[in-house]
Amino acid sequence: xxxxxxxxxxxxxxxRWSSAVQTTCPYCGSILVRHDVDLEKxxxxxxxPATPSPIQITSEGVWRNRPFVVVGxxxxxxxxxxxxxxxxxxxxxxxxxxxxxxxxxxxxxxKPAPEKxxxxxxxxxxxxxxxxxxxxxxxxxxRARYRGVEGELPFEYWDKDEVLFADLRxxxxxxxxxxxxxxxxxxxxxxxxxxxxxxxxxxxQFEGW
Amino acid sequence: xxxxxxxxxxxxxxxxxRGFEHTQSVVCIQCLAVLDAxxxxxxxxxQFAERQRVQxxxxxxxxxxxxxxxxxxxxxxxxxILVDGMPYSWxxxxxxxxxxxxxxxxxxxxxxxxxxxxxxxxxxxxxxxxKPAVSxxxxxxxxxxSAEASTTFVMGEFPWQVRVGEGARVVDxxxxxxxxxVETTGSEQTWSMGEYIEGARVWEAFQLRGSPPPAAGTFxxxxxxxxxxxxxxxxxxxxxxxVLVALAWIFTLWSREExxxxxxxxxxxxxxxxxxxVTRTFDLGGRTSxxxxxxxxxxxxxxxxxxxxxxxxxxxxxxxxxxxVSYYFGRDGDGAWNEGSKGDRVLIPSVPAGRYxxxxxxxxxxxxxxxxxxxxxxxxxxxxxxxxxxxxxLLLVVPPAxxxxxxxxxxxxxxxxxxxxxxxxxxxxxxxDDGDD
Numbered sequence: 145x146x147x148x149x150x151x152x153x154x155x156x157x158x159x160r161w162s163s164a165v166q167t168t169c170p171y172c173g174s175i176l177v178r179h180d181v182d183l184e185k186x187x188x189x190x191x192x193p194a195t196p197s198p199i200q201i202t203s204e205g206v207w208r209n210r211p212f213v214v215v216g217x218x219x220x221x222x223x224x225x226x227x228x229x230x231x232x233x234x235x236x237x238x239x240x241x242x243x244x245x246x247x248x249x250x251x252x253x254x255k256p257a258p259e260k261x262x263x264x265x266x267x268x269x270x271x272x273x274x275x276x277x278x279x280x281x282x283x284x285x286x287r288a289r290y291r292g293v294e295g296e297l298p299f300e301y302w303d304k305d306e307v308l309f310a311d312l313r314x315x316x317x318x319x320x321x322x323x324x325x326x327x328x329x330x331x332x333x334x335x336x337x338x339x340x341x342x343x344x345x346x347x348x349q350f351e352g353w
Numbered sequence: 354x355x356x357x358x359x360x361x362x363x364x365x366x367x368x369x370x371r372g373f374e375h376t377q378s379v380v381c382i383q384c385l386a387v388l389d390a391x392x393x394x395x396x397x398x399x400q401f402a403e404r405q406r407v408q409x410x411x412x413x414x415x416x417x418x419x420x421x422x423x424x425x426x427x428x429x430x431x432x433x434i435l436v437d438g439m440p441y442s443w444x445x446x447x448x449x450x451x452x453x454x455x456x457x458x459x460x461x462x463x464x465x466x467x468x469x470x471x472x473x474x475x476x477x478x479x480x481x482x483x484k485p486a487v488s489x490x491x492x493x494x495x496x497x498x499s500a501e502a503s504t505t506f507v508m509g510e511f512p513w514q515v516r517v518g519e520g521a522r523v524v525d526x527x528x529x530x531x532x533x534x535v536e537t538t539g540s541e542q543t544w545s546m547g548e549y550i551e552g553a554r555v556w557e558a559f560q561l562r563g564s565p566p567p568a569a570g571t572f573x574x575x576x577x578x579x580x581x582x583x584x585x586x587x588x589x590x591x592x593x594x595x596v597l598v599a600l601a602w603i604f605t606l607w608s609r610e611e612x613x614x615x616x617x618x619x620x621x622x623x624x625x626x627x628x629x630x631v632t633r634t635f636d637l638g639g640r641t642s643x644x645x646x647x648x649x650x651x652x653x654x655x656x657x658x659x660x661x662x663x664x665x666x667x668x669x670x671x672x673x674x675x676x677x678v679s680y681y682f683g684r685d686g687d688g689a690w691n692e693g694s695k696g697d698r699v700l701i702p703s704v705p706a707g708r709y710x711x712x713x714x715x716x717x718x719x720x721x722x723x724x725x726x727x728x729x730x731x732x733x734x735x736x737x738x739x740x741x742x743x744x745x746x747l748l749l750v751v752p753p754a755x756x757x758x759x760x761x762x763x764x765x766x767x768x769x770x771x772x773x774x775x776x777x778x779x780x781x782x783x784x785x786d787d788g789d790d
Contacts, residue, residue, distance in 0.1 A: 247454025
């Protein structure tokens with residue numbers, strides 16, 4: 145496979161994940177969307193604010209006995225702070241998300257919705273769904289501001305403004321998120337995890353820690 | 354590592370940041386102004402002319418080790434609830450590790466809890482006692498208290514917008530040593546799980562000087578020092594009773610239970626002459642053991658008194674003792690009644706073998722002029738004495754009964770602080786005190 149070049153600065157762009165739809169140029173910050181072998185510049189990443197996440201692109205870990213590598217992220221902010229959705233690629237090429245909100249970690253995977261999801265205007269707290277043998281209850285509706293992206297993503301994602309998320313919780317550690325950033329709501333299902341469970345390597349260093 | 358170089362816009366004191374970009378609010382240690390950590394100029398959000406300063410027991414910036422990980426104390430707050438108009442305050446220490454995240458230590462009256470927020474929502478559950486309950490990881494947590502808590506003092510950093518005076522509804526459920534709490538602020542609900550931790554362990558974890566304040570009273574999820582003990586000690590008691598019964602049985606097998614003397618006599622009160630007499634001699638054989646004397650009379654609505662002496666014919670040694678027998682009966686408004694007994698038994702312990710006789714001196718009310726009394730005296734050698742076993746069993750029951758009482762007392766003290774306290778006895782006490790003047 146030919147190494148593609150950044151149409152903006154000419155830097156060679158290497159993909160860690162063959163199915164990546166979008167990436168960012170690490171040199172000039174252009175947001176690049178892949179068309180076959182060519183890359184199209186669709187925008188420029190605003191300077192991402194510093195976040196306290198110990199995870200970074202190239203961090204590696206294990207979830208449910210499958211190794212993964214962090215290849216990208218989306219950064220959101222809301223009234224209660226910011227959080228990172230780290231894009232993970234498992235060794236078998238499957239993509240998943242590791243969210244880090246105030247050092248509370250959760251892994252989730254995009255799932256086909258078992259039923260038609262309510263539109264953004266109709267979702268409300270307390271609503272319950274029975275999926276995969278568990279009762280998922282909407283415990284919070286978060287209006288977040290999209291702050292930027294970095295690295296490889298499984299879809300085109302940039303130029304967003306305000307995004308609505310419905311957080312769903314269960315009696316056990318399973319959780320879900322309905323993402324209303326597109327016309328058709330997306331369902332992510334997963335579980336809350338402890339930092340140690342992920343056996344993370346290649347983490348960011350914090351001075352003094 | 355603290356970020357330095359920031360200054361409080363209110364008083365100019367240096368502001369340190371330890372929670373990285375997590376920190377939303379920071380409180381100036383100098384002037385206690387609440388500052389917006391997200392604002393580059395640290396805009397003052399809340400300011401107080403005068404406020405009661407609360408001193409944390411673990412200074413901000415102290416690092417300790419909990420669950421094998423280092424944690425730094427970055428925030429401290431006092432929260433207060435009102436119960437019957439009385440304020441009760443507890444302290445919360447916010448702990449931070451950049452990888453593992455946040456946890457809390459709470460302190461009330463010397464009782465500490467190690468707290469972490471929960472990611473799941475514990476569902477309601479049934480309970481034997483009928484108290485509201487929730488279930489978590491297969492364990493049932495009983496409702497303990499619901500209260501409106503307000504933040505009464507803050508210091509340091511918080512990953513949320515902290516305000517003095519901010520209220521939350523706090524509901525606690527307990528399964529000692531654990532406690533589940535759910536806090537509701539506006540539309541947000543947060544569950545957390547606390548585990549009781551000894552103050553000494555906190556001091557050890559944070560290498561604090563001196564000793565922790567002594568724990569006063571009984572705390573909601575304080576583990577009972579008697580947990581499991583009543584069961585253990587009652588099982589031990591049952592074991593000992595079993596041994597005792599076995600011993601009693603062996604004693605029975607050993608005992609000769611031999612009748613050595615039996616004779617029938619009559620006694621007529623008021624008859625002139627000496628009432629006392631001696632029996633024929635009889636042999637007490639075998640090892641030194643007891644002798645049981647049984648008296649059976651035909652008394653009715655009367656009493657008799659017997660002076661006895663068991664005399665060794667060879668040595669002349671006498672063992673004096675006396676018994677009273679009385680038997681009364683009749684009928685009154687409540688029906689038939691009776692009192693006392695027509696017979697009596699006495700056990701004379703440790704009588705050496707030998708040839709003996711009995712001196713008997715019966716006595717009755719000389720006024721009665723009643724019919725004469727006939728009575729039967731029987732002596733049995735070496736009878737099993739079950740009463741000793743009974744006494745030992747009664748003594749043995751004391752420790753388990755005491756432990757059970759104390760265990761029940763501990764639970765009573767625990768629940769006395771809850772919403773489910775039985776109608777308080779203190780109230781009636783104070784009422785009566787008021788009326789004493």
